[in-house]
Amino acid sequence: MSAQEEGQATTHDEGRPEPHRSNLAQRLNWLRAGVLGANDGIVSTAAVVVGVAGASSTSTGAIATAGAAAAVGGAVSMALGEYVSVSSQRDTEHALIDKERRELAEDPDGELDELTRLYTAQGISPATARQAAVELTERDALAAHLQAELGIDQGDVVSPWHAAAASFISFSIGAVLPLVAILLPGPDVRVLITFVVTLVALALTGYVAAWIGGAARGRASARVVIGGALALAATFFVGLLFGTTGIAG
Numbered sequence: 216m217s218a219q220e221e222g223q224a225t226t227h228d229e230g231r232p233e234p235h236r237s238n239l240a241q242r243l244n245w246l247r248a249g250v251l252g253a254n255d256g257i258v259s260t261a262a263v264v265v266g267v268a269g270a271s272s273t274s275t276g277a278i279a280t281a282g283a284a285a286a287v288g289g290a291v292s293m294a295l296g297e298y299v300s301v302s303s304q305r306d307t308e309h310a311l312i313d314k315e316r317r318e319l320a321e322d323p324d325g326e327l328d329e330l331t332r333l334y335t336a337q338g339i340s341p342a343t344a345r346q347a348a349v350e351l352t353e354r355d356a357l358a359a360h361l362q363a364e365l366g367i368d369q370g371d372v373v374s375p376w377h378a379a380a381a382s383f384i385s386f387s388i389g390a391v392l393p394l395v396a397i398l399l400p401g402p403d404v405r406v407l408i409t410f411v412v413t414l415v416a417l418a419l420t421g422y423v424a425a426w427i428g429g430a431a432r433g434r435a436s437a438r439v440v441i442g443g444a445l446a447l448a449a450t451f452f453v454g455l456l457f458g459t460t461g462i463a464g
Contacts, residue, residue, distance in 0.1 A: 250424040252293050252382035254417065256389025258443050260285045261413040262450040264397040268406050269454025278397055286390035294383035301375035312369050315360050326360060327352055333363045392416050410447055417443040 263285040267278045319326050327348055334344035351359035361367040396412035397405050418436040425435035 249381045249385040250420060252290075252297075252385030253389040253420050254439055254443075255293055256286070256289060256386035257392055257413055257416050257420070258446050259289050260390040261393035261396075261409060261443070262446045264393055265406055265409055265447050266450035266454035268397060268409075269451040270457045275398065275402075279394075282390075282394045282397065286387065286394065289390065290383050290386040293386045294379040297382040298375045298379040301373050301378040305373055305375060308367055308373070311365055311367060312357070312361060315364070316357055319356050319360065323352075323356070326356070330360060330363055389416070389420075406451065410444075413447060414440050414443055 260282055264278050264282040267274070267281045271277055330348040330352065331341070331345045334347055335341050339347065348359070358369065361369055393409055393413050396409040399405075400408045417439040421436035421439040422432050424430075425432040
């Protein structure tokens with residue numbers, strides 16, 4: 216490769232860095248919590264306000280109250296759920312790290328042999344695998360075993376507080392969109408506008424999530440849009456049924 220080509224390749228690599236293990240768990244943790252929070256905030260709040268509007272399209276106060284309650288309750292619920300879920304994951308990771316640390320202290324030779332076998336199983340020659348295992352063990356035995364055996368980076372253990380905060384904030388932001396969409400227009404068009412705003416917002420969140428994760432963007436957007444449309448249609452017709460039969464009155 217010429218110097219010019221090498222420079223171009225380096226520039227290309229620097230301009231579009233490929234994902235590596237460092238901080239990957241934290242990034243995926245934030246992405247998952249944020250995207251799920253935004254999607255849930257949009258869909259659940261929109262479903263509530265559309266359902267109430269279907270039952271009583273002229274009762275702006277009832278719609279606003281139901282929407283605000285859904286937004287606050289949903290944000291708190293999402294944050295708590297993320298905290299509990301990620302705390303369990305973090306506790307499991309810490310337990311695995313402690314277990315590996317004990318095994319290294321009790322049987323370092325056996326652990327070195329195990330690390331060599333793991334590298335050999337990946338297609339590395341036995342001699343090279345042994346050399347790599349010895350050198351990595353001398354550098355940081357625990358880190359080498361965690362990576363090879365469990366795919367864990369002890370400096371990259373997920374944070375439940377980060378996940379909870381990301382979920383709470385993203386849910387709240389997502390919930391604002393259908394609330395504004397249902398309350399600002401007149402009674403005749405508020406449901407239609409809420410449908411449109413909600414589905415456009417879901418398409419955007421699906422697109423952004425797929426773009427960050429490197430997945431198929433159109434397919435991701437279509438999934439969340441279809442799911443959101445079904446949820447809105449279901450709650451609207453339930454509200455309409457209640458309003459027509461007089462149960463909601």
